[in-house]
Amino acid sequence: MSYKYRSGLRKGSSKNLMIGPGALFKNFDLANFDHNDITTFGELLGATKGGNEVEMELEYHTVEVDGALGAVQGMEWLTAANARIKTNLLEITKENLMLKLPNFEIATHNDEYDIIRHDGQIAPTVSNDLALVGEITGKSIPVIVVLENARTVDAFNLPMGDGKEDVVLSAEFESRYSEEEPTKIPFYILYPKGGSPVSEPVASPAPGTYTGAQSVTLTAVAGSKIYYTVDGSIPTPSTGTEYTGAISVSATTTIKAIAVVGSDTSAVAQFSYIINP
Incomplete structure (x- = not known):
């Protein structure tokens, strides 16, 4: 008797693969978005290193029922959800520094320098819609993952190193809920329509x-x-x-x-x- 590997590989699998690290844009505006016009994607954050990661953390309350050996279907509900995008920015621009420094502002210091300094305020924090734009095989337009009302939640850390490694500005963005819809997760994905078979050249x-x-x-x-x-x-x-x-x-x-x-x-x-x- 001989055996073969069992696999989920099927005809068309090659047309559903994510490729590349994707590109991050801030100030994404769904109302003005046009996939044919990259200027409507928002403001590009620039080159990154080590890839980009999307994370959705969900927490549920599960009712413990006497006699049941485990969780009972329908007797649990969502109690917390946090959507995040993690990245390492290679471009140390003023604008990227400002993303990591809420309630800071840029002002002119002299002819040679701008100065980035805290404005003395503790609230409100600055947020914007952040989009991670990626390519998928089989589609001519990108997949777009969006965090609504996103801001950085990790510490400001700029390791200068010893000159033998790349200097990166790590950033973890997390979405924020709106007052109008406090139970609607501020996260969505734009996925291209289609599905018609196209023959190879x-x-x-x-x-x-x-x-x-x-x-x-x-x-x-x-x-x-x-x-x-x-x-x-x-x-x-x-x-x-x-x-x-x-x-x-x-x-x-x-x-x-x-x-x-x-x-x-x-x-x-x-x-x-x-x-x-």
């Missing part, structure tokens, strides 16, 4: 070994756009190069390409060309 000439340079054409279903990379990375509409004409291949190259129709993308097609004069 086709390359001509076929991948293989050639003795001279090749002019590679990519084709896909009518009405689609094609995006490709030649550096080994997974192409997306925001990171790939839009295909507008034949690709010249004069050295050994691997082309990765996707077809895009609306908000849906195909699986990644890979075409490897070995140039061996």
Whole structure:
């Protein structure tokens, strides 16, 4: 008797993968958001290190019932929920410092310096809607995780190190509830619609070994756009190069390409060309 691994892998699994660390924006405004216009995403916090993490902490009260061996369905309720995003900011800008220093203000000190100083007030704390924008394979528009009324809750810590490591400003953001809806968790996710199957692009000439340079054409279903990379990375509409004409291949190259129709993308097609004069 032989055995095989049992797996949840299925047709289409490759189109549901999150890729990349994502990018953080403050002052996200859902009412003015347009996925085609990055200027409507808010203010970019800049480069990060070590990845970004979304956390939702939920606490429940469970009624203990005599005779029941454990928790009884329907006899528990939510008592606390805290949504967080954790990151390490590589860009030590004035604006990022201000995120970590509530009730501080920036003023002009002289011709060379601005001064960031506490304004003497203890309340109210400053908050804004924070969005983590990420890519998902199979979609041409991003997934967006939003903390409403978010502010930093961890200590201000700027380790300068010994010059051998990157200096990062760690930040843990936590959402805050509104007075109008104190039981509605201030957290939501914008997930792209779609679901229509899109066929992968086709390359001509076929991948293989050639003795001279090749002019590679990519084709896909009518009405689609094609995006490709030649550096080994997974192409997306925001990171790939839009295909507008034949690709010249004069050295050994691997082309990765996707077809895009609306908000849906195909699986990644890979075409490897070995140039061996």
